[in-house]
Amino acid sequence: MELINNLDLFQTVFNSAPNGIAVLKSLYDNKGKTEDFSILLFNTYIINWIDDKEYKEKPFSKVFTKIKETNILEQFIETAETGVTSNFEQWYGEETNKQCFRFTAVKQDDVLVVTMEDITEKKHAETALNTALLDAEKQKRLYNSILNGTPDLVYVFSLDYKFTYANKALLTMWGKSAEDAIGRGLIENGYEDWHAEMHEQEIDTVVTTKKPVRGTVSFPHAELGRRIYDYIFVPVFNENGEVELVAGTTRDITESKQAEEKLQQSENRFRKMIHQTPAPTLVLKGDDLIIEQINSHMLQMIGRGEEIIGMRLIDVLPELEGQYVWEQVLKVYNEGIPFDQSEVLVPHNRTGELKDYYYNLAYRPLIEDGEITGMIQVAVEVTQQVVARQKMGESESRFRALINASSDLVYRMDADWMIMQDLEGDGRLVNQRERGVNWLDKFIHASDLQMAVHLISKSIVEKSIFEMEHRVINKDDSISWVFSRVVPILDDQEKIIEWFGASSDITSQKELQNVIAESGERFRQLADLVPQIIWTANSEGFVDYYNSRWYEYTGYIEDEFGDPSWISKLHPDDVYLVSKTWYESVHAGVPYQTEFRLKNANTGEYRWFLSKALPIRDKEGIIINWFGTCTDIHEQKSITEKLEILVKDRTKELQRSNDDLQQFAHVASHDLKEPVRKIKTFLSRLEDHIAGQLDESSSKYIERIHVAADRMFNMIDGVLAYSKMNADSQKTTIVDLNEVIKNIETDLEIALQNTNGTIYFEELPVIEGASVLLYQLFYNLINNSIKFAKEDTPPEISITATEQIEEGNRIAVITVEDNGIGFDLDQTGRIFETFTRLNSKDRYEGTGLGLSLCKKIAERHGGSIKATGIANKGAIFIITLPFEQKVKDI
Template sequence: MSQLSTETPSFVMDSEKYSLQNLFMQAPAAIVILNGPDFIIEFANEQLYKSWSRNAEIIGKPLLEVLPELKDQAFPALLRKVMETGEPYYCPEEKAVLLKDGKPVNVYYDYVYKPILETGKKASGVIVMANDITEQVLARKRAEENEVALRLARDESERQKRLYEAITRSTPDLIYVFDLNYRFIYANEALLTMWGLTWEQSKGKKLLEVGYEPWHAEMHEREIDHVVATQKSIRGEVSFPHATLGKRIYDYIFVPVINEKGQVEAVAGTTRDITEIKLAEEALKQNEEKLEKLVTERTRELQRSNEDLQQFAHVASHDLKEPVRKIIIFGSRMQEEFNDDLPPRAKGFLSKIEVAANRMTAMIDGVLLYSSLNAKEKEMEGVDLNDIINHIKTDLELVISQKNAEINYKKLPTIFGSALLIYQLFYNLLNNSLKFARPGVTPVINLDAELEKDGKFARIILQDNGIGFSPAQAEMIFKTFTRLHSKDEYEGTGLGLALCKKIAERHNGKITASGKVNEGATFIITLPLNEKSS
């Protein structure tokens, strides 16, 4: 627009003014005339009202009163510069932030500021003509953003493709994709190596065309049809001749490739060479069969050996007990018939013979009991340890009374086992504690119990205040025929604690001991609480 001269107050004749205003009102650009240093709105056309979301009520008001949001933007300063210099200002694609419905909105304009010049090039106002290009700018920005997004998506797709190709190229597994007509549309290096073909030779080919036998190709085509129809994967094993390795065994799986419409557009497959695994399984199976046969033979031999041992133990104990029994009988008869005629030394000899023979009988009985523990299965049931200890106290009543001993126990648990064997175990322990009491000290035996962490086993703790033993002897005392003291000091066979250990182990439990010389001994017996744990 050319510079306007305003030599008369109306700067044009009324008719010309009307024509000009009519021209401005119909102009496609937004036009506003601002007067004076406060930029009073003297004129605005329809496009201006539409762009600012205002109406004719703005006429006669200062610009910043109508659009206070412009105060901190560049426009007021630019208007003042045009007023001061008298030079027009043009700016393409400038962003303005306007309030519409109380919310800030970005609006873009191509605009020009033209000064209204008075005499001497002094500007009295500014004509603003602006084209609202918001839609074009936003459309371009969206297109640019879409282009960036598309480029990023393309880059990501290429990256994923490179990553996928790197993985499928380096894996020993066979990876491939069929289209719905059974043609290969992808095959990795491992599969091409198995075929002995290149991708150019294989692309778009069907199974028969790359070397599959008719039955094999037909089987896979049926499986592809099944995957397409059901949209579910299918798995199998099959043999195939490798181009360089010969016949191999493969495990394969076909899975559907489903598009955004929920339709199967392809079938992907992965195949793994499991030849070595199959050979190992077959070797393991053969070894298991051999081992099972060997175990059966060894078990049969062990059973025969145990039966022979049991027979020998019974025969040996019977054959040994008979002459010992006669020694005892005839020794006793000599004492009865010739007691008055025997000198004191002879009587002493006979007494020692009787003691030795009785000890031999006890030892034979102990050996027989020890060897018979594994002879046959004992009846397993719930065994109340309180009842067991009560019975033992009754059987040992005489020695308890003689030694004025105390046997203390709290509520003991019911364990799962053989009542006969459990009785023998605790009888031996209590009898030992009474036998190895300290001279001049009242024997005190305490029994207590606690649960193991798993809740399936109980620990029974037996403590006495007897002569004890050194810690170095804690394991030795459970060996057969082991004695820590001479026969003259304490009678016994050396089998009692060995029997205790064997009985505990027979119940899947255990027994341990600790002690201090002249302070006492502690035995911890672990036994099952229920049938399942035993």
């Protein structure tokens, strides 16, 4: 108690402790039992934690309000009453911010000394460690379960191509045990030689590149036969980052490949169904309800063209916003509940004016992988029917008159088609309730009855939809065509309980088909009038029609046509090329054009024809047939051949003229050089003869004669080189431009040393070309940069390259840039002209032919050269050269 009385000393000692320390005094109830504690002293640790400096003499449970949710207070009371030291751990605090403490309570005289150590982080660490150990064990079990439970093939190769692991699926595929397979190579485990060699090369690639390799392969399964597999090899690295193993997984994708093909077929059928359905139909996709497909009936109904495909429906018909029909569209897409309703009022702008229209609507959600991705809309306009019914709806008799006037019949039948009831009350056809098939005799024409009974029986057995076009006899004994479609209604046991059907009058459509047939006949009559051979073929390229001109020319009769007939009429030398060209066009779906010879049946001669064909496509872009012509070009062909002979003769004359000019250039250059040599020789002798007698002016004049003679000599060589540029052809080879520049750097070594010049280049391309010419091109450019350097400034020449694609061809773009005297931009157009000099000939030597030669060399390689510059800043030359030459002689 003396220590307690000396509070300052006591507080100083306690405040130095790293943990919380509290001194408590018991508070008793009326029975003398400890029920709480009065706080005598807290150290700084606890004061900072509770943030209450007025804590003294307050009850412990009032300061620590959450204490009653724990057994901390009970432990303290037990120690206070028994004197037995307690040591325990307990969580304390708000649910979202709990801390764990280790409490030690010691009774000293009549006070209780409590220490508290925050072990929250330790507890969290222990929990995390235990969780991690459990997770690791679970992960190991999961790993083993996955590897041996997955149908995928999982395996590991050593770097010598041996299997070091194979999962259960792989062993099953081999039909082997692990003992028989592990440690053996690919061939030992049944792989074919080509297959094993391919995988070994791929393993080497993974090891070399340290990157995965993926592929697809087909090989036999021990139980399932030949299958298609997708596989991937990945590197397994050691602690040094080196590949020590190669792991692989292989997945059987046979079913998915087959499913993809079936899905594509299904998609194509779906598209055709949309476009061929007689009802106006469209398909919307995505949250924005984009028009993905729409048939011609729907386009015609809303008065728009195919340009609306890809647009939002609400943008095409903005007047639908807020209407009942638009609310149903959104409901079907958002909730997936189908919508079917007849005679829905839809005010919209179809003809430039907002009017009321009525439609029979059917909306269905499109569901893919359990999610709604779009919807199908079928809208049949019934405005006229609704308006007519409204006008005639005043009486039952008028209503029945309207129904009886309609050609569309709706009815239902029992499961066996024995009883038929007209839902619209049309008594003229049916309302037959007696047993038997008497109604069939009345509803279906006798000529179609046998087929109808067969299809009805088939539909009943297969529980499939009945569809048929058939004739009916009207009351006035006239015959009409109808299209009947009857759908089975099944109960939850997949048993037919009744049938619902509809029949539409298609008499006008049948008449239209007859009109189309008559139109086809008129086409044939017109085709027989033209002098060309006209033919058509189906989508696979088999000829199915010729006009009469074909039969007149070939001598065939009209039931003989198709591939065998036209091939046999071709000239034997043309058969292969024509057949190849035709079938390649059919396969690629591109227009066909070629020339060939056909044998005339009357004269036996072969005449030249120009044949052309175009694919005819439907609205989906699918080829439905081919239309072709064959035109007699025999006379034009003869004229062309004569012209070709004339061109060859003129070409020979030009070649002979060029050879003469070339010979003249050689002779002229030799004859011109000879007087220049004599001038130089006698001038030198004159200098020797009068040596020491010349004054300064005479020496200067003689020097100028030397310079002029040298310039003339160089001029003659330049003219000869320029004239030979087009005459001498060069073989193309693979040319490394890096090596070319290195050689030029060696040849110009003295000039570079005299001027302290430097050439910078790296990673120049390797291209096809004439090595000698390319050397001359870059030699002239670099030599010019050295020659036209600025005074007191060492020349620096930079050569860089990039690659670009032009019309599908790889093009090298090489830039040669220097820091010389440059030139004005207005001189760019003249710089490549022959004998053009932009600088004084007295100050800078040269013939004015170097850049002209560079231009010729670039153009002979199928490239180009451009120049730009700034006076006293330098010049830039940009050369474009193709990577590959189309000819081998340049």
